[in-house]
Amino acid sequence: MDLQHVTDLADPRLDDYRDLTDTALRAVREPADGLYIAETSKVIARAVAAGHEPRSVLVSSRRADEVRRIVGERPVPVFVVSDEVAEGVTGYPVHRGALAAMHRPPLRPVADVVHGARLVLVLEDLGDHTNVGAAFRAAAGLGADAVLVSPRCADPLYRRSVRVSMGTVFQVPWTRIDDWDAAVSALRAGGFEIAALALSDSAVDLRDYAARRPDRVALLLGAEGDGLSRTALESADAVVTIPMSGGVDSLNVAAAAAVGLWALAR
Numbered sequence: 174m175d176l177q178h179v180t181d182l183a184d185p186r187l188d189d190y191r192d193l194t195d196t197a198l199r200a201v202r203e204p205a206d207g208l209y210i211a212e213t214s215k216v217i218a219r220a221v222a223a224g225h226e227p228r229s230v231l232v233s234s235r236r237a238d239e240v241r242r243i244v245g246e247r248p249v250p251v252f253v254v255s256d257e258v259a260e261g262v263t264g265y266p267v268h269r270g271a272l273a274a275m276h277r278p279p280l281r282p283v284a285d286v287v288h289g290a291r292l293v294l295v296l297e298d299l300g301d302h303t304n305v306g307a308a309f310r311a312a313a314g315l316g317a318d319a320v321l322v323s324p325r326c327a328d329p330l331y332r333r334s335v336r337v338s339m340g341t342v343f344q345v346p347w348t349r350i351d352d353w354d355a356a357v358s359a360l361r362a363g364g365f366e367i368a369a370l371a372l373s374d375s376a377v378d379l380r381d382y383a384a385r386r387p388d389r390v391a392l393l394l395g396a397e398g399d400g401l402s403r404t405a406l407e408s409a410d411a412v413v414t415i416p417m418s419g420g421v422d423s424l425n426v427a428a429a430a431a432v433g434l435w436a437l438a439r
Contacts, residue, residue, distance in 0.1 A: 176237070182261045185253060189274035190231050191333060194264040196302070200328060207277050209330035213269040214239040220339035232381035233259060240271055266295045279329065283321060284359040286348045288428045289317035292437055293365065293391040294295030294430060297405050298322040300396055304318060304405045305329055307427030308394070313341035314436035321356060321391075322345040364390045369409035370433050371401050372422060376414035383436040392433050397426055 180185060193199060193210060202211050208228065211217045214236055221227065221243055227355040230238045230251045237253055244251065287293050294317045299305050305327045312320050322329060326349070329335075329342045350356040360367060366387040370379075393409060395401030406412065415424065415432050424432065 175248060177250055177252050179252045179254050180258065182258055186229075186250070187231065187254075187258075187262045187379075188334045189229060190259075190262050190272055191273075192264050193286055196331070196333075199348055201333060204249045204328065209277055209328070210332040210333070211273045211275050211334050212267075212271070212332045213270045214243065215274045216335055216340045217275075218243045219343050220273070220275055220335075224345035225278060225343065228274045228276055231259065231262075231267075232272075234381060236270035238439070242399065252414075269396070271330075275296060275330075280348045281346075282359075282362065283348060283350060283356045283438050286319045286321070286346050287363050287365070287391075288358060291389050292317050292434065293319045293321060293360070293389075295323075295367075295391050295392065295393040296323045296326050296430075297327045297401055298396045298399070299327055299394075299426060300325075302327045302331045302333040302439065303337050304397065304427045305331075306334035306342070306426070308430045309334070309338040309342045309345060309347075311347050311427060311431035311434055313338075313345050315434035317345060317392075317434055320345050322347065322349050323353070324350060353404060353408070358384060360391050363389065364383070365391045366410045367393055367395045367408060368413045368437075369401055369406055369413045370414070370429055371395065371412050372414060373412045374411040379415050381412050381435060382411060382413045386439065390437055392430070394430055394433070 209233055211220045228239050232253055240251055294312045296308060332410055335342055360425050368390055393405060
């Protein structure tokens with residue numbers, strides 16, 4: 174481990190960690206640069222355990238020993254900074270004391286990711302990174318075998334998504350859909366029935382659908398507010414709804430994913 178003490182906010186060695194609060198900037202920059210940011214020692218450890226390689230680590234002195242154990246013998250620069258420098262560079266208080274710029278692994282084809290799966294979560298155009306992270310945590314905890322995200326869905330490897338997921342984005346196989354029709358074809362070729370979780374007068378109660386659950390299911394959810402697109406709904410074999418009460422018609426998308434996965438997991 175290459176330990177380097179950095180005291181200058183303008184030091185170019187810290188450029189990967191600048192302005193992390195600017196979501197729009199990070200969404201453009203990180204995938205283009207082939208990087209993502211892992212936050213906290215626990216998340217960095219899970220990323221490394223999943224085979225992801227760090228390009229560098231930014232750490233407070235109190236977390237240096239933890240990072241030393243995680244990085245091991247890798248020739249990775251570890252920038253030790255004060256809390257003031259960390260906040261000045263990133264734009265927010267780095268309370269957990271550790272960030273890593275990680276190399277993104279190449280995305281696999283849809284057919285490879287869903288091969289052998291029985292329950293797949295498909296997220297269409299979720300714009301909120303917190304919801305994406307929470308949906309991944311539900312997928313990991315409730316038995317989904319894979320997650321597919323649409324071209325316009327928020328980045329599962331954005332630091333907020335990773336943090337909210339508690340690092341489970343490294344645990345559940347996932348990939349991004351390039352072409353919707355091709356993804357649907359791959360699911361059908363794999364023997365999946367596509368169930369869209371949506372409000373509809375003709376929707377099937379989730380309890381009834383779960384009682385006759387097909388062997389392989391792809392559970393499809395859309396963004397808050399707009400819901401699933403017409404294209405997504407037309408590709409579904411069934412429209413399923415969660416029975417609600419109290420005058421409430423729907424749940425937050427991550428909560429809905431958790432309920433749907435819990436009902437269909439077996």
